[in-house]
Amino acid sequence: MLRTLLAAILVAVPLEAQEAGKVPVPDKTDAALARAVAFLVGTQAADGSIVQAGQNQNQTAMTSLAILAMAAVGHQPTDDTREGQAMKKALAFVLKPERQNPQGYLGEKDGSRMYGHGIVTLMLAEMLGMGVDAQQDQALRDRCRKAVDLILKSQALKKDARGAGGWRYQPESMDSDLSVTVWQVMALRSARNAGLDVPKESIERALEYIKRCYYVSKEKEGDRLKSGCGYEPGRRPEYAMAAAGLLSLAVCGDYESAEVKGSAEWLKEQKPDFTREWFFYGTYYYAQGMFQRGGEHAAHARKTVEEILLPKQGADGAWTAQHPQERDAGKVYSTSLGILCLAVKFHFLPIYQR
Numbered sequence: 001m002l003r004t005l006l007a008a009i010l011v012a013v014p015l016e017a018q019e020a021g022k023v024p025v026p027d028k029t030d031a032a033l034a035r036a037v038a039f040l041v042g043t044q045a046a047d048g049s050i051v052q053a054g055q056n057q058n059q060t061a062m063t064s065l066a067i068l069a070m071a072a073v074g075h076q077p078t079d080d081t082r083e084g085q086a087m088k089k090a091l092a093f094v095l096k097p098e099r100q101n102p103q104g105y106l107g108e109k110d111g112s113r114m115y116g117h118g119i120v121t122l123m124l125a126e127m128l129g130m131g132v133d134a135q136q137d138q139a140l141r142d143r144c145r146k147a148v149d150l151i152l153k154s155q156a157l158k159k160d161a162r163g164a165g166g167w168r169y170q171p172e173s174m175d176s177d178l179s180v181t182v183w184q185v186m187a188l189r190s191a192r193n194a195g196l197d198v199p200k201e202s203i204e205r206a207l208e209y210i211k212r213c214y215y216v217s218k219e220k221e222g223d224r225l226k227s228g229c230g231y232e233p234g235r236r237p238e239y240a241m242a243a244a245g246l247l248s249l250a251v252c253g254d255y256e257s258a259e260v261k262g263s264a265e266w267l268k269e270q271k272p273d274f275t276r277e278w279f280f281y282g283t284y285y286y287a288q289g290m291f292q293r294g295g296e297h298a299a300h301a302r303k304t305v306e307e308i309l310l311p312k313q314g315a316d317g318a319w320t321a322q323h324p325q326e327r328d329a330g331k332v333y334s335t336s337l338g339i340l341c342l343a344v345k346f347h348f349l350p351i352y353q354r
Helices: 003-012 015-019 028-043 059-072 082-094 113-126 134-155 178-193 200-212 221-225 239-251 258-268 279-293 295-312 331-345
Strands: none
Touching: 028 059, 028 082, 028 295, 028 331, 059 082, 059 113, 059 331, 082 113, 082 134, 113 134, 113 178, 134 178, 134 200, 178 200, 178 239, 200 239, 221 258, 239 258, 239 279, 258 279, 258 295, 279 295, 279 331, 295 331
């Protein structure tokens, strides 16, 4: 049984029950998380990567997503456990020099582009100081520093007013979209939290871009009170991007703007649909973004996500997306995001703490 899950449960158990030696039974969410982590560990290849058998693309990004998922429920690569050993091997895989090009780009070698670069950079920043030894810690810092520098250089390109402050598919892209921007923002904020040099101005420019993606009807200014972000400025809100916008704003330290309040209200009226395109991608943003909003929004989202995800978990502990496009990304992708959706109850990773 996961030690971290049991420890979290024991905190809430009356002292007299603990003294009487009564071991609490994990609730359904805890048990689902344990099974999902076991799936990821069991999927690990001999080289340390965590990818679905037969899928050779996006290895660095997928392995990093799996590391984030395991860390989100309290595992660390220094743990003397099966999970800890898996994380240690996975980190070693990601930290191989050939995984990052000379310019610091982490999305080139595995074809994941700037999506993968943001995911891997976020993982590296969250794992700073958690290496198994001084050598691995230094490698984490060196790789992360180069990756952050590339994100900053990419943002600094002279884009037009519509795309300024954001990111897109390649480091040299001259336009921007929110789906790529959200990962770069989380990576930068995590790196800044960890003590790396990330100019405040970069976060502020990203915040301005995200707010330009917030949709306001030309016919009715009141829509600002209940709306959300679209894929690009001027695009109408839809589930995944509205949730991405909410999480991005919170990560940038914006908790009370009209855009934050409007996004949370709009999302509260949306019913996450398991058959929807990019359900796992959007629900990850939804669960974490609504947690950042707090109060009734957080409680509503957590209940909603658990009611949808728990019955959909497979016998092998994995989640499988129903929509063909997302299903093609594989079980490691959907299971890692499923864990991150349900792990809002723990808040082990600094980036997800409010």
